[in-house]
Amino acid sequence: MTRNPSKNKSGRRTFLRTAGKALAGAVGGGALLAKSVAQDEHVAGNKATTSFPTEDYDWTEHRWAYGIDATRCIGCLRCVEACKAENGVAKDAHHFRTWVERYVYLEGEEKAQVDSHSDPQNIAASGSESEYRFDNRYKDEKVTKAFFVPKMCNQCQHPTCVQVCPVGATFRTEDGVVLIDETYCIGCEYCVQACPYGARYFNEETRTSDKCNWCYHRITKGLLPACVEVCPVGARIFGDLNDPSSSINEFIDNNRIHVLKPETGNAPTCFYVGIDKEVS
Amino acid sequence: MEMLVSAPYTGYVYPNETIIPWTLLIAIYPYLTGLVAGAFTVSSMHHAFGMERFKPVARFALLISLSCMIFVPLPLILHLGHPERAMNAMITPHLSSAFAMFGFFAAFYVVLLALECWFVFRVDNVARAQSSTGVLRTFYRAITLWSDDVSVKAREYDRKWLMALAIIGIPGAHGLHGYVGFVYGSLKSREWWGSDLMPVIFIFSAVISGMALCIVLYVLAARLRRIRLDFACLKGMAYALWGFLMFALLLEALGFANIVYKGKEGIDVIMEYVRGPLFVRYFVVQFGLGAVLPIMIIGGMIARDTRGKQFVVGLVISSVLVLISVFMMRWNVVIGGQEISKTMKGLLTYIPPLYGRQGILAGTAVMIAPFGLLWLLTHLFPPWGDMSQEELK
Numbered sequence: 001m002t003r004n005p006s007k008n009k010s011g012r013r014t015f016l017r018t019a020g021k022a023l024a025g026a027v028g029g030g031a032l033l034a035k036s037v038a039q040d041e042h043v044a045g046n047k048a049t050t051s052f053p054t055e056d057y058d059w060t061e062h063r064w065a066y067g068i069d070a071t072r073c074i075g076c077l078r079c080v081e082a083c084k085a086e087n088g089v090a091k092d093a094h095h096f097r098t099w100v101e102r103y104v105y106l107e108g109e110e111k112a113q114v115d116s117h118s119d120p121q122n123i124a125a126s127g128s129e130s131e132y133r134f135d136n137r138y139k140d141e142k143v144t145k146a147f148f149v150p151k152m153c154n155q156c157q158h159p160t161c162v163q164v165c166p167v168g169a170t171f172r173t174e175d176g177v178v179l180i181d182e183t184y185c186i187g188c189e190y191c192v193q194a195c196p197y198g199a200r201y202f203n204e205e206t207r208t209s210d211k212c213n214w215c216y217h218r219i220t221k222g223l224l225p226a227c228v229e230v231c232p233v234g235a236r237i238f239g240d241l242n243d244p245s246s247s248i249n250e251f252i253d254n255n256r257i258h259v260l261k262p263e264t265g266n267a268p269t270c271f272y273v274g275i276d277k278e279v280s
Numbered sequence: 281m282e283m284l285v286s287a288p289y290t291g292y293v294y295p296n297e298t299i300i301p302w303t304l305l306i307a308i309y310p311y312l313t314g315l316v317a318g319a320f321t322v323s324s325m326h327h328a329f330g331m332e333r334f335k336p337v338a339r340f341a342l343l344i345s346l347s348c349m350i351f352v353p354l355p356l357i358l359h360l361g362h363p364e365r366a367m368n369a370m371i372t373p374h375l376s377s378a379f380a381m382f383g384f385f386a387a388f389y390v391v392l393l394a395l396e397c398w399f400v401f402r403v404d405n406v407a408r409a410q411s412s413t414g415v416l417r418t419f420y421r422a423i424t425l426w427s428d429d430v431s432v433k434a435r436e437y438d439r440k441w442l443m444a445l446a447i448i449g450i451p452g453a454h455g456l457h458g459y460v461g462f463v464y465g466s467l468k469s470r471e472w473w474g475s476d477l478m479p480v481i482f483i484f485s486a487v488i489s490g491m492a493l494c495i496v497l498y499v500l501a502a503r504l505r506r507i508r509l510d511f512a513c514l515k516g517m518a519y520a521l522w523g524f525l526m527f528a529l530l531l532e533a534l535g536f537a538n539i540v541y542k543g544k545e546g547i548d549v550i551m552e553y554v555r556g557p558l559f560v561r562y563f564v565v566q567f568g569l570g571a572v573l574p575i576m577i578i579g580g581m582i583a584r585d586t587r588g589k590q591f592v593v594g595l596v597i598s599s600v601l602v603l604i605s606v607f608m609m610r611w612n613v614v615i616g617g618q619e620i621s622k623t624m625k626g627l628l629t630y631i632p633p634l635y636g637r638q639g640i641l642a643g644t645a646v647m648i649a650p651f652g653l654l655w656l657l658t659h660l661f662p663p664w665g666d667m668s669q670e671e672l673k
Contacts, residue, residue: 094286094298101292114625118295151294160469166382167365168374186368187361189301190379196469198294198622202301204284207361264468280545280623 057220062175064214064269066225067237067251068150071274075100075148077117077132079227079236084130086215086226091130093118095201097212098152098227102134103278107142112278149279150236152227153178153199153212154260154268161191161200161209170209176241176269177216182208196264214238285633287619291549291626300618300630304643305355307614310460310482311607312352312650316389317453317483318490319345322517327400328446333516339400339663340501341494345453346393347654353386355646358637378463385456392452396445398423399438401661403430457486464613471546471624472617477535484528489606491521492599497654499596505664509592518595522578525602529571532609546624553620553627562612570605574598 083098084091096118103112115122117132125135138146159178162170169185172178185208192200192209203210215225219238223229228236239248251257257271261280272279286298319341325331326338357363370387373380406428409420458479465478475481495517502509539550554562577598581591619628633639 092284094284094295096295099295114292114623116292116295118298160467162376164377164379164467165374166377166379167368167372169368184365184368185362186365188356188359188379189361190377192296192301193618194467194469196622198296201296202299202361209361280625 054220059174059220061242063241064155064176064219065239065241065248065252066152066155066214066270067239067248067255067257067273068270069235069237069251069255069273070147070149070279072233072235073100073148073150074233074235075102075134076232077134078230078232079150080117080132082226082230083212086218089210090204093120093123093129095203095210097199097210098150101149101151101279103145103147103149103276104138104141104143105145106138107144112145112276113138114278145276147274147276149272149275150227151197151199151260152270153195153214154197154266154270155214157267157269158265160194160196160264160266161211164190164194166190173216177214177219178211179213179216180209180211182206182210185209196261196266285631287628287630289621289626289628291621292623293621293626293628294623297618297621297623297628300615300628302614302618303359303630303638304615304632304640305359305638305646307607307610308643308646309352309355310457310614311489311610311647312348312355313457313460314482314486314489314606314610315348315493315650316345316352316393316490317457317486318488318492319348319494320393320449320453320490321487322491322494322520324446324450325516325520327396327442328450331516333510333512336510336513337494337498337517340498340658341490342393342397342400343657343661343663344494344497344654345490346390346397347650347657349386349390349393350653351646351650353383354649355643356382358642358646378459378466381459382463385459389452389456392445392449396442396449397661399442399445401663402438403435404661404665406430454483454486458483464617469622470617470620471539471544471550472620473613475535475538477531477538478613481528481531481535484524484531485606485609487524488521488528488602491517491524492602492606495521495599496596496603499592501658501664507664511587511591514592514595518578518582518591521599521602522575522582525571525575525578529567529575532567532571546620549620549624549627553616557619557627557629558612558616561608562616566605566608566612570601570608574601574605 077100079098080096080100083089083096087097089095089097099116099118101114101116103114105112115134117123117126117134121137122133122135123129126133155172155176155178157172157176159170159172162172162178165171165185166188167184167186169182170178170180170191182203185206187202187207187209189202189209192202195211200209200211202208215223215227218225224238225236228238237247237251239246239251241248243249251273252271255273257273258275259268259271260275284299287300289298322334323338323341323345325334327342353366357366360366367383369380370383373384402424405420405424407430409417409424409428412420461479461482464473465475468474495514498514498517499509536554540547577594580586581594586594615630619630621628632643634641636642
């Protein structure tokens with residue numbers, strides 16, 4: 001077989017030219033397609049903002065916030081149990097969407113003794129990892145000051161968990177709640193590390209990160225989060241900052257409020273009253 | 281569902297902290313990337329900086345770097361709750377995350393290393409394709425992309441590519457590893473990690489670990505192949521290891537001094553930790569045995585102009601100590617950071633399980649895997665001679 005080098009060369013050149021055009025076309029086409037998809041999504045996104053997550057809920061109309069009055073909390077732990085039941089949180093001593101801490105100052109001591117209901121001693125007192133109570137370990141001590149502090153996800157305005165998520169599976173909604181898309185989370189637990197408040201944990205069942213979402217499935221239907229609903233002393237306050245007459249606005253307006261670890265710059269939307277310098 | 285092992289603790293820790301999120305595999309991940317960067321540095325001493333004394337080990341170091349790099353993503357993927365979603369990070373990277381770029385950086389670096397290897401071994405592979413038969417011939421022909429041009433012009437062209445790749449590769453390798461340091465250093469939730477020095481500390485510890493590995497494997501390979509060691513090359517690596525080791529130690533010490541001197545809230549717990557559970561791991565193994573002792577051994581040998589077997593033994597012992605020290609450093613950073621509670625009021629103790637995805641056995645397998653690949657690669661592409669350069673001269 002003989003070959004014509006020049007013909008071969010020109011063939012190669014033509015091929016390269018055609019391939020180049022095809023590639024350019026593919027890239028250009030791809031870009032156009034991507035643009036049109038993005039536009040579609042944008043439209044869908046606009047639609048979504050007016051009716052999300054349900055038909056009759058508009059997340060642009062609300063700005064949820066949470067108040068905790070530590071002076072009222074009695075450490076009954078109804079909130080913890082209600083939360084576990086409502087959200088299907090693992091019934092053990094290592095996974096909590098909300099928990100309660102006990103701070104006790106003993107006479108002559110500068111620093112508080114701190115524990116939570118997940119402490120092995122308290123678990124031993126309750127007799128089960130799925131039932132919670134504080135034991136009576138200080139009954140023979142002289143206590144100068146003692147109080148309880150409920151804790152949970154602070155639904156930060158600048159959430160580090162959202163910042164570090166490599167896939168964008170966790171995000172802050174328009175109404176101010178940080179959610180996790182468990183169908184997209186890869187379970188790297190970077191967010192668990194990044195949360196300064198220890199609010200996130202790894203859900204062994206879904207194999208994704210998990211945390212409190214202020215019972216988003218309830219609040220978008222006009223209900224209160226389970227923990228707020230069951231609190232017998234009104235230590236937990238929840239409401240819409242956009243509603244001037246809401247209980248949360250009343251709570252914020254009538255108290256000197258604090259947030260946890262303000263130095264992180266996370267800007268929590270969980271506001272505290274009656275906490276001590278030891279609380280972090 | 282894997283069995284949950286909760287970490288025992290003292291003081292007060294947040295309830296969710298009792299399950300340690302990042303375990304042995306996440307300590308192995310920066311260790312492997314460190315070895316990649318360090319071995320690449322050794323290879324670049326010859327390929328980019330033209331240091332002739334590093335020539336006997338340059339190609340071998342490149343294969344070490346490639347073997348480790350291919351396995352870098354494995355511990356990360358194994359650790360994921362949903363390994364099947366790992367590609368989500370590349371399909372929809374969330375750009376604000378320090379971790380979002382990992383897949384791209386890793387992929388870029390594997391391609392770069394593979395390309396560099398291709399150019400480095402091209403002339404050898406052409407020769408092997410010509411001298412072998414059957415399947416091997418087809419394999420080497422395919423590897424060379426059916427090109428058998430080994431003319432002076434072609435080799436000059438290879439050399440230019442190699443230079444360019446090495447020049448991109450050096451900042452690439454160190455960038456990749458500095459980035460790993462940033463993944464930890466950028467977190468404000470943990471005092472033990474949140475340091476501006478972290479990326480730099482990671483880079484220097486990477487360089488020393490990779491160099492130490494090259495020294496150990498070079499001596500081991502020479503013994504197995506019953507060939508004479510190139511003393512000048514070994515001494516060159518000893519000098520480099522010695523110098524970088526001093527920088528690494530200084531930076532680590534500065535990092536620690538910063539935490540102590542600033543004495544921010546929670547320093548009591550940190551001091552309780554370093555004086556207690558961390559003392560042996562940190563001061564004795566990582567600093568004492570793994571850094572100060574090798575500096576003294578190598579320094580002593582250089583000062584006394586030790587030669588021969590004594591030098592080789594001293595250098596290998598120092599290198600093994602450095603390898604242990606750097607692994608300890610990774611452990612002390614990754615696990616140590618999580619053993620200090622975010623409450624800064626308590627300390628946890630991580631006990632690695634033997635079995636399971638996060639267990640010691642799985643971790644050991646991940647650590648051994650690169651060396652299995654290296655064994656295969658050194659058989660397919662023996663790095664011992666450097667035909668291309670010889671012939672070019």
